[in-house]
Amino acid sequence: MLKECEVLVIGAGPAGSSAAMTAAEGGASTLLIDRKKEIGTPVQCGEVVGETLLKSLKLNLPPGAKAMALDHTKFLLDRRIALTSREPYWKAVSLERKIFDKALAAKAAEAGAMVHADARLTDIEMRDGNVIEATIMHQGVETRVHPKVVIAADGVHSTVSRLMGVELFTEKAMAKGIEYEMVSNKRLPAGMQIFLEPEVGLGYGWIIPKGPRRANVGLAAIGLHGNRRDRLQEWLATNPMLMDMFDVDKVLEVKTGDAPLPGFLGGPRRGNVLFAGDAAGQTLAFVGEGIIPSYACGQGAGAVASAAVRQNDMSRLDCYERAIEDLLGNELSEGGDLKDSILEVWMDESIPAGDRTVLCGMLMSEVMFTDDLEEAKALLSMPQRAMVNTIKATLAKRKARATVSALHLR
Ligand SMILES: Cc1cc2nc3c(=O)[nH]c(=O)nc-3n(C[C@H](O)[C@H](O)[C@H](O)COP(=O)(O)OP(=O)(O)OC[C@H]3O[C@@H](n4cnc5c(N)ncnc54)[C@H](O)[C@@H]3O)c2cc1C
Structure with missing residues (x-):
């Protein structure tokens, strides 16, 4: 009682x-x-927490709760551009929730x-x-x-x-997510990987390592239609990086959940x-x-x-x-402001879907800010190498702890 x-x-x-x-x-x-x-x-979660917030709140993690320290985040945009940030905000710790x-x-x-x-x-x-x-x-x-x-x-x-x-x-104010905790074929880098690409939809996919060869691999998107498990299986079976790293027959746990957008x-x-x-x-x-x-x-x-x-x-x-x-x-x-900018870009159907994910990724990774949106859009008309060089110059000017390179996975 x-x-x-x-x-x-x-x-x-x-x-x-x-x-x-x-x-x-x-x-x-x-x-x-x-x-x-x-x-x-x-568990209904990717199980990663940013180091900055942890430190600012002086929260000591309970014994056994820390899975792995992650010292960078790599953004993979439309399988064309890789941005790696080592800025404090993008350092993290994965948890055993x-x-x-x-x-x-x-x-x-x-x-x-x-x-x-x-x-x-x-x-x-x-x-x-x-x-x-x-x-x-x-x-x-x-x-x-x-x-x-x-x-x-x-x-x-x-x-x-x-x-x-x-x-x-409402459906529009939340992202639906699914992930597998998987064993990888190779040793994983000690960093989080975030994928923005049309195949994922209005959201992103991730690899969040919890050990040298164990990671949460999943995706979450607004308005995710159809069966979540099918969407993840399809992504795992078609994204060249995931296919190289993970075997769909090595799944330790299935986690699903919905995440609210703020406000x-x-x-x-x-x-x-x-x-x-x-x-x-x-x-x-x-x-x-x-x-x-x-x-x-x-x-x-x-x-x-x-x-x-x-x-x-x-x-x-x-x-x-x-x-x-x-x-x-x-x-x-x-x-909330960042979410509004990303939604605005995403809804702009005059931009091809792949380019929209590149723009959203540049905003999310803070390589570009909302005020630079027109500048960022101009980048999209450049050949890939010129685009990468321009982003490099922007990062150098800002003294950002970030690097950029071209990917050729399309
Ligand atoms: C797929 C996915 C991945 C995510 N990844 C991350 C991540 O990597 N890092 C991060 O920081 N955040 C992540 N999140 C968000 C994070 O999980 C949540 O923001 C966080 O758990 C919110 O904590 P909470 O205490 O508000 O709610 P919850 O953790 O959801 O807890 C709510 C609790 O309420 C209980 N409850 C519900 N109804 C009742 C009832 N009627 N009676 C009694 N109990 C009830 C539930 O059982 C639950 O335990 C993710 C979310 C999703 C969906």
Whole structure:
């Protein structure tokens, strides 16, 4: 039987566990629930986090959660151009998310929160815009609790959102993804590889090494039609680089999931409900980096919720948006701007599809910025060698820690 609580956190992903840990540390009686029987499993993620955010938040990874350090990112654009960035933003660490997520939930429990796996929110009762009762199915038993604050950290398909009638992410506002964890035929470079090409659609594909010969290989795209597994199989069977590196008969795990594009229409607070993580679209576009942003925003939600409970003043919940702004405002809004520019380029059908992916990749890798879009478009009319030389000159002028070369894989 679940016990009553002051703060109820739905979802024990990075957002929910950090929210519950912070709320419990702040002195609120806190209940963290997740519908999964084992927190962290199954994984629905590429499992990579940027080093810059990790460092700026001073987040120490739990023991065993780090899979591999990745010291560069290589962008492969339309099988024609390879851009390798060693800028700090493009250094990363791959994770074992099963270990990471479970360890975060354990930290919440150590901080004093009640934590329950196999506990699903099934219904809520609202009064005057606030949740006054939550119904939870816990190991087959239905319980009702009456929290003062609810933190909805229940992901892109948020049950809280749906039950409250708040607009959810539409098909156009989320990317559908699938990946295989695979064993490679060759030793992998210690870097992430990102593929932008028409074969992937409006999104990107990736190789994220988790060991010298083990990697997540997948793709995510907006409006991905048809069966996801077929799309990935087809990509693996037709992209020359993937064909060389991976054998479709060496698959350790299949992971699928949807990722929100940033920007939550209803705002991250509704009455006594704070939305955090994917449920609030708190991801960095266009890469869709959501693990650490969700963790950070969860902390913000937990701190604001416990302060409101401690002072018995629900108007304190108004501070949440400001807290997010202070924590990650720049990153979230820059990500939103980048997403808008990329979508604009992608929708411009006057540009051939392959060229659009080159342009989107130059924006995403920050070789070109939105202000340089006309300059970038001019590059497309050049022969490949002249294009590469011009990009080289731009990178040198900027003293960017990045290199560019021509690929001939079409
Ligand atoms: C294919 C793919 C690849 C990705 N790759 C990366 C990557 O490499 N790096 C990165 O930073 N981000 C990546 N992301 C995004 C990242 O996974 C998310 O941003 C992150 O997990 C969000 O954390 P969260 O805590 O908000 O939500 P989630 O991690 O989704 O957690 C939500 C939790 O809520 C629980 N829940 C849902 N409904 C209920 C309910 N009714 N009752 C109880 N519990 C409930 C779920 O079981 C789940 O555990 C990827 C996403 C996808 C889809």
